[in-house]
Amino acid sequence: MEKYKLTNIDGEKISVKDHVFTWPNFISFTRLIIVFPIIYLHMENGYQVDMTITILILYGIFSDYLDGLVARKTNEISELGKVLDPIADKLMAFFLFLYTVWLGWIPVWYFVLGVFRDLSIMAGSAYIKRIRGKVAMAVMSGKVSVNVMALYWVSVFFFREATTIHTVFMIASVIMMVISYIHYIHRFNQIRKGADFN
Numbered sequence: 001m002e003k004y005k006l007t008n009i010d011g012e013k014i015s016v017k018d019h020v021f022t023w024p025n026f027i028s029f030t031r032l033i034i035v036f037p038i039i040y041l042h043m044e045n046g047y048q049v050d051m052t053i054t055i056l057i058l059y060g061i062f063s064d065y066l067d068g069l070v071a072r073k074t075n076e077i078s079e080l081g082k083v084l085d086p087i088a089d090k091l092m093a094f095f096l097f098l099y100t101v102w103l104g105w106i107p108v109w110y111f112v113l114g115v116f117r118d119l120s121i122m123a124g125s126a127y128i129k130r131i132r133g134k135v136a137m138a139v140m141s142g143k144v145s146v147n148v149m150a151l152y153w154v155s156v157f158f159f160r161e162a163t164t165i166h167t168v169f170m171i172a173s174v175i176m177m178v179i180s181y182i183h184y185i186h187r188f189n190q191i192r193k194g195a196d197f198n
Contacts, residue, residue, distance in 0.1 A: 024071035025080055031063045031088040035095045047103070049158060057157075060092055061150060082135045089146055090118050096153060105156050110170060114149070117177050124188045136197050139187055141180035148173040 034056045041053050067085055071077045097114065100106045121142075128136050152169035155162060191197055 022071070022076040023074065024067040024076055025084055027063050027067040027070065028084040028088045031060055031067075031092055034060055035092050039095065039099050042099075057154070061154075064089060064146070079135060082137055086138055086142075090122075093146070093149060093153075094118075096157075100153065100156060105160070106153070110174070113174070113177065117181055121181070121184050124184065128188065128191050132191065132197075134197075136187065136191060139180060139183045141176065141183045145173065145176035145180040148176045 038053055038056050038060075041056075042049065045053070064085075094115065097106060097111050101108055101111045125135060128134075148169065152166065152173045155165050155169050159165065187197075
């Protein structure tokens with residue numbers, strides 16, 4: 001058990017603040033509120049994609065990189081940000097995938113798998129918060145998994161006829177879900193045994 005306490009499992013110690021009103025947190029929050037305009041405009045537009053929908057989706061993807069970049073560049077990594085960023089990702093993905101499942105474009109089993117994974121990771125994060133007093137940052141494979149899931153959703157939403165591409169991205173995203181889930185479990189066990197983390 002003691003070996004886990006020797007080094008920070010994130011590689012280096014990062015200063016994490018208790019600030020709430022920061023630009024990174026604002027950017028993460030805006031990612032939450034664009035989901036419903038995307039769905040509404042798509043339905044109103046006869047389930048066709050227009051320029052406004054495209055811009056909103058591109059902003060949602062870009063903002064996922066932007067909030068982290070701004071947090072690091074301005075030294076504004078916060079406890080709230082560590083929670084808000086992944087929650088914004090998960091809720092945006094949840095509603096957009098739920099919508100495409102409702103349209104019959106994405107299989108239900110895929111959606112259920114993603115929800116189960118996210119809920120169990122969030123439960124583990126809540127447990128760490130309770131026993132250690134702070135939230136653990138996301139693992140890199142988790143970020144990769146989110147990006148591959150986004151590629152799958154984008155391919156389905158924008159390129160309805162590209163079924164081969166849909167299948168490739170779906171399989172790749174399932175593989176990344178499993179890999180990242182294993183990494184989260186490993187990280188959870190390290191922290192539970194006393195590892196230092198940001």
